[in-house]
Amino acid sequence: MMLNGEKKIERPLRWAMVGGGRLSQVGYKHRTGALRDNTAFQLVAGAFDIDPARGKEFGINLGVASDRCYEDYETMFEEEAKREDGIEAVSIATPNGTHYDITKAALEAGLHVICEKPLFFTTEEGLEIKALAEEKGKIVGVTYGFSGNQMLLQMRAMIEKGDIGEIRMVELQYTHGFNATDEADKYSDAQKWRVDPKIAGPSFVLGDLSTHTYYMSQLILPNMKIKKLLCDRQSFISSRAPLEDNAYVLMHYENGAVGRLWTSSVNAGCMDGHRIRIVGSKASLEWWDSKPGELSYEIQGQPAQTLIRAMPYLDETCHADERLGALHVEGLSDAWANIYLKFAIAMDAKNRGDQETLDNLVYPDIDAGIEGIRWIEHCVRSADQGAVWVDFKYEQETQFI
Structure with a gap:
């Protein structure tokens, strides 16, 4: 049975981005993947750019409320934690050298994480983040987009x-x-x-x-x-x-x-x-x-x-x-949508303690x-x-x- 947009989880996850702004090569790929099934994620906040003013303008143009377009990820994690409707997941679309610090901060803020590749610089960092994710009960996914x-x-x-x-x-x-x-x-x-x-x-x-x-x-x-x-x-x-x-x-x-x-x-x-x-x-x-x-x-x-x-x-x-x-061509944007949908399913299963779903789900974890x-x-x-x-x-x- 083919996908038709019906919900796979109870409600969309409140989602934000770090990076992925106007000058990004990958930001739109993340958004087209995450938002293809509007039953999976909703973009509600972001720290989109190293230039805060440019990032805020960009976020507003995406339809994000101006007060939820933040100057940096630290401020976003802190302020969103104060909201009843705060973010639940974040995608990291920034240069490689920033991945470890942002992922660690996101997990410590109680967020699920989707991160660009390569994930970090060392295996030791990866194992440390894996242990932290397990401690916090959160999912860390990697955007190997072609794998969808x-x-x-x-x-x-x-x-x-x-x-x-x-x-x-x-x-x-x-x-x-x-x-x-x-x-x-x-x-x-x-x-x-x-x-x-x-x-x-x-x-x-x-x-x-x-x-x-x-x-x-x-x-x-x-x-x-x-x-x-x-x-x-x-x-x-x-x-x-x-x-x-x-x-x-x-x-x-x-x-x-x-x-x-x-x-x-x-x-x-x-x-x-x-x-x-x-x-x-x-x-x-x-x-x-x-x-x-x-x-x-x-x-x-x-x-x-x-x-x-x-x-x-x-x-x-x-x-x-x-x-x-059949007869209708699919491509990379559909592949990204497939892995983002699986990220959402994994996050929802983790939240519910559904280990069977996690064990049977094939996605880049x-x-x-x-x-x-x-x-x-x-x-x-x-x-x-x-x-x-x-x-x-x-x-x-x-x-x-």
């Missing part, structure tokens, strides 16, 4: 049923060419911080692009764990060093499968190089972001098939996120965010040691070296 494309759930279901056999190879790519020169580094505020280690952290494209694709591979292959990896990264625009604008990652999985990921923002001429190919012993599956409603299914010795979104032959888990029906941090840490450690193989530690807390 329902054909990824189709891949997951087919692999789980054994349709492609034993997994042998995992091919991942997220590349574009928009930073093939240093022009944006000089003139775009949104790009400047992404190549500043103090704000972006120890990586550029590994954190900014490939954490999306890495999480999507985990969603598709939830039972596969990495045994070791090797990362080779480059700064083709030398001023970006030590941060990379191109990287290759080789991965060996515990089940014997091998993986390869290419991430780049200097793939000149490339408009959309986001793809996932899973190769099994019997068949292969491939998904491209440029055609999100299609899934290539190639069985050895048979004609290639293209599975189409919304068709009755797909798995029920895929249909559960369907919005527009705090554990997914921590795993993304851990993966970046291992990539950076491998690259900085000269592109060597490093054992992948799941339980051991690691620090950037």
Whole structure:
């Protein structure tokens, strides 16, 4: 049964944003995701901009009451806590280096949190925030927006049923060419911080692009764990060093499968190089972001098939996120709406103590965010040691070296 806007929770959650203002590259994605189902969230407050006046004007233009457009997140959390109708959840759409402090403050204020990726700089910070969220009884979600494309759930279901056999190879790519020169580094505020280690952290494209694709591979292959990896990264625009604008990652999985990921923002001429190919012993599956409603299914010795979104032959888990029906194109805004709806369901379930719903809900949670941090840490450690193989530690807390 497809989604049609009927409520999934008793009432919409009162929601705010930190960041995501007029100059933001991601703010509208958050809002179109959260507000697509007006039964999930209602935007009632915000600290939208580092410039308070500009942020207030912007918030008013979104329909937020002027007295709930705040100059900073500390003031917003303090003032909203005094209101009977105060906010219950907040999205953090700010540069990477601010995520930890804002998330911690939000949880301490009793709020559910939705945060941009990469979540924090270190696994240790992630584990600390996870413990705090558990103590406060709150949800922390991560906006891996592409993961809301329902054909990824189709891949997951087919692999789980054994349709492609034993997994042998995992091919991942997220590349574009928009930073093939240093022009944006000089003139775009949104790009400047992404190549500043103090704000972006120890990586550029590994954190900014490939954490999306890495999480999507985990969603598709939830039972596969990495045994070791090797990362080779480059700064083709030398001023970006030590941060990379191109990287290759080789991965060996515990089940014997091998993986390869290419991430780049200097793939000149490339408009959309986001793809996932899973190769099994019997068949292969491939998904491209440029055609999100299609899934290539190639069985050895048979004609290639293209599975189409919304068709009755797909798995029920895929249909559960369907919005527009066959013949009508869905895309990234629908994917964001899917994950935001699941954030709302998770928050409502947490509020009610409904652990069964939480256990069965597939969405990018705090554990997914921590795993993304851990993966970046291992990539950076491998690259900085000269592109060597490093054992992948799941339980051991690691620090950037």
